[in-house]
Amino acid sequence: MRVCLLASGSSGNCAFVSAGETRVLIDAGISARRVRRELEALGESAVDALLLTHEHGDHSSEAGRVAAEFGCPVYVSERTFPRVRSALTGHERLGLFRVGEEFSIGAFRVRSFRVFHDAADPCGFLLEGPSEFGAQRVRVGFATDLGTVPPPLRRLLRECEGLVIEANHDREMLLQGPYAWDLKQRIRSPVGHLSNEAAAELIGELVRRGRLRVAVLAHLSEENNRPERAWETVRAQLDGLFRCEIVVAPRDRRSAVVVL
Numbered sequence: 174m175r176v177c178l179l180a181s182g183s184s185g186n187c188a189f190v191s192a193g194e195t196r197v198l199i200d201a202g203i204s205a206r207r208v209r210r211e212l213e214a215l216g217e218s219a220v221d222a223l224l225l226t227h228e229h230g231d232h233s234s235e236a237g238r239v240a241a242e243f244g245c246p247v248y249v250s251e252r253t254f255p256r257v258r259s260a261l262t263g264h265e266r267l268g269l270f271r272v273g274e275e276f277s278i279g280a281f282r283v284r285s286f287r288v289f290h291d292a293a294d295p296c297g298f299l300l301e302g303p304s305e306f307g308a309q310r311v312r313v314g315f316a317t318d319l320g321t322v323p324p325p326l327r328r329l330l331r332e333c334e335g336l337v338i339e340a341n342h343d344r345e346m347l348l349q350g351p352y353a354w355d356l357k358q359r360i361r362s363p364v365g366h367l368s369n370e371a372a373a374e375l376i377g378e379l380v381r382r383g384r385l386r387v388a389v390l391a392h393l394s395e396e397n398n399r400p401e402r403a404w405e406t407v408r409a410q411l412d413g414l415f416r417c418e419i420v421v422a423p424r425d426r427r428s429a430v431v432v433l
């Protein structure tokens with residue numbers, strides 16, 4: 174399986190994932206032209222499906238144009254669909270699902286799971302598909318935009334060899350930073366955004382008690398975080414005892430390609 178975040182953060186999100194002959198995008202908050210350009214740089218030209226996590230504009234605003242560009246269906250939860258309808262053209266093939274359901278897209282087995290975030294029906298995805306290195310199957314979890322990681326989600330993510338997880342803010346930088354107090358409280362709330370510290374704690378648990386080998390830190394705040402600060406917070410949690418690669422996804426250009 175190959176994973177690359179084409180853009181990540183409040184100014185637009187889009188992740189590319191391939192396994193075998195199947196290619197999917199998760200979220201479409203950047204222009205179709207930019208998605209096309211980034212995929213060309215990766216040597217890719219086709220997309221089999223677009224999956225949406227929730228209706229916030231940084232994840233869904235370009236969904237219709239991206240789906241049209243690649244002629245692919247849009248997978249979205251039944252309760253999120255009415256909220257993204259205006260971003261769609263009306264001509265899309267839709268794959269409607271209930272959060273918690275599983276479905277197949279080509280080589281992928283996709284599990285949707287609930288996350289806590291201030292949207293109508295926000296979800297994350299666990300994608301299972303063939304490894305690039307042999308016959309075994311591997312799993313990558315996608316959880317960006319979530320305020321907290323409750324025990325059932327931790328148990329699910331223990332299955333993952335790869336994880337794309339939000340590391341939105343450094344707690345101290347958020348508190349000291351320029352945002353108004355109520356916005357700070359919203360971000361810190363259980364339905365807001367995950368801090369570096371919370372992401373680090375989760376990654377530490379998943380390395381010790383699960384099978385995590387690569388973590389991609391995503392959705393970093395421009396105001397309240399720094400890539401090196403996010404990386405260092407996670408590295409300190411792992412403390413050199415465990416083998417886990419840490420990749421920080423840039424906000425405005427594509428990330429390194431993770432191969433599992």
Ligand SMILES: [Zn+2]
Pocket residue numbers: 182183186229231232318392
């Ligand atoms: Zn977002």
Ligand SMILES: [Zn+2]
Pocket residue numbers: 227229290292318
């Ligand atoms: Zn959001």
